[in-house]
Amino acid sequence: MMEFALFRLPDGRAWLGEGPFTALAAVPAAGGAFYINDFDLKDPAPWKVPARLHEISPASLAEVVHLNGSQQPQIHWEKPATEWFKMAFRRIRREVLSKRLEKMVPVLTESGTLTAGDPRRLLQAVMQAPANMWGYAHVQESGGFLGATPELLFTVKDRTLETMALAGTAKPGNQEAFLTDVKEIEEHEIVVRYLTQQLQALGAVSRAERTLCETAGLVHFQSKLSVQLAAAADPAQLVPLLHPTPAVGCLPRDKESLEKLREYRQQLQVPGFFGAPFGFAEAGGTTHIVVSIRGLCWKGDEVRLPSGCGIVGGSAFDHEWRELRLKREAVLRLLALQS
Numbered sequence: 105m106m107e108f109a110l111f112r113l114p115d116g117r118a119w120l121g122e123g124p125f126t127a128l129a130a131v132p133a134a135g136g137a138f139y140i141n142d143f144d145l146k147d148p149a150p151w152k153v154p155a156r157l158h159e160i161s162p163a164s165l166a167e168v169v170h171l172n173g174s175q176q177p178q179i180h181w182e183k184p185a186t187e188w189f190k191m192a193f194r195r196i197r198r199e200v201l202s203k204r205l206e207k208m209v210p211v212l213t214e215s216g217t218l219t220a221g222d223p224r225r226l227l228q229a230v231m232q233a234p235a236n237m238w239g240y241a242h243v244q245e246s247g248g249f250l251g252a253t254p255e256l257l258f259t260v261k262d263r264t265l266e267t268m269a270l271a272g273t274a275k276p277g278n279q280e281a282f283l284t285d286v287k288e289i290e291e292h293e294i295v296v297r298y299l300t301q302q303l304q305a306l307g308a309v310s311r312a313e314r315t316l317c318e319t320a321g322l323v324h325f326q327s328k329l330s331v332q333l334a335a336a337a338d339p340a341q342l343v344p345l346l347h348p349t350p351a352v353g354c355l356p357r358d359k360e361s362l363e364k365l366r367e368y369r370q371q372l373q374v375p376g377f378f379g380a381p382f383g384f385a386e387a388g389g390t391t392h393i394v395v396s397i398r399g400l401c402w403k404g405d406e407v408r409l410p411s412g413c414g415i416v417g418g419s420a421f422d423h424e425w426r427e428l429r430l431k432r433e434a435v436l437r438l439l440a441l442q443s
């Protein structure tokens with residue numbers, strides 16, 4: 105199989121679409137299409153209808169993708185350098201303190217070399233990710249990306265849209281201090297405020313209380329939001345309305361700040377899939393779009409593992425550097441690449 109896409113829901117249902125794909129600008133009425141784009145939404149036809157669609161289980165995956173006989177990948181990781189990230193961190197913090205920005209999310213990418221095995225084997229871990237995560241993958245002949253994310257951009261069916269703010273991070277075990285951490289709460293509430301503002305035009309927005317989401321070795325603040333839509337909404341238009349949220353982007357989300365975010369991403373050589381929307385439109389009319397974080401990508405034997413952290417006025421470099429490491433470790437554990 106030269107090209108395929110995979111999407112797994114938290115309830116375990118999963119689909120694998122075989123290429124070649126037919127690319128469309130809008131969701132096909134019959135469903136059965138994947139949404140694949142990069143962070144800048146450069147693809148004008150991001151809905152990909154596969155030549156063949158399979159509903160899969162962890163047991164049938166190996167058969168459908170022909171994984172039998174392939175080995176778990178071995179990756180030699182390089183220690184990430186601090187310089188460029190430190191510079192971005194300082195600049196962003198300065199902009200926040202001078203009130204030109206409220207929040208921005210720079211991304212650090214760890215690089216590695218594949219020394220043995222097949223990265224497609226990691227799809228087995230993606231299929232078995234914890235029940236509060238969405239699995240995603242897009243694989244082509246020479247490379248691809250895959251992961252399991254705890255962050256939903258939106259699910260829409262008929263007149264109901266559900267989304268979440270997921271931001272603010274800690275290591276499990278220190279919950280008491282986290283629950284009252286003013287900086288983490290601020291980082292989170294910025295995302296809630298943004299989503300509420302963007303969604304208000306579509307109908308009545310209701311917000312559930314801020315709770316803790318524990319997943320794959322990390323704890324986040326999570327607030328679920330839902331909207332009773334005044335009229336049926338087109339998922340193709342909802343993506344640019346919501347993406348990028350300040351959980352992976354910036355606030356304000358004006359042209360100037362987005363341009364700065366793009367510059368930092370370029371300078372820091374962030375892979376295009378990271379933080380991008382990815383999803384699947386079911387045949388029954390439900391469309392799910394998630395935020396592609398907690399994953400890795402590869403091209404030939406080059407492997408890259410990005411992670412990002414929100415910078416606000418109260419952010420300190422050492423704390424954020426540690427948070428980035430925790431996030432990368434969470435991905436490695438999730439993909440069974442580290443004990």
Ligand SMILES: C=C(O[C@@H]1C=C(C(=O)O)C=C[C@H]1O)C(=O)O
Binds near residue numbers: 397411412
């Ligand atoms: C950017 C990442 O995660 C996002 C950033 C978070 C934060 O800054 O606290 C938390 C969850 C995600 O919204 C990542 O995992 O790399």
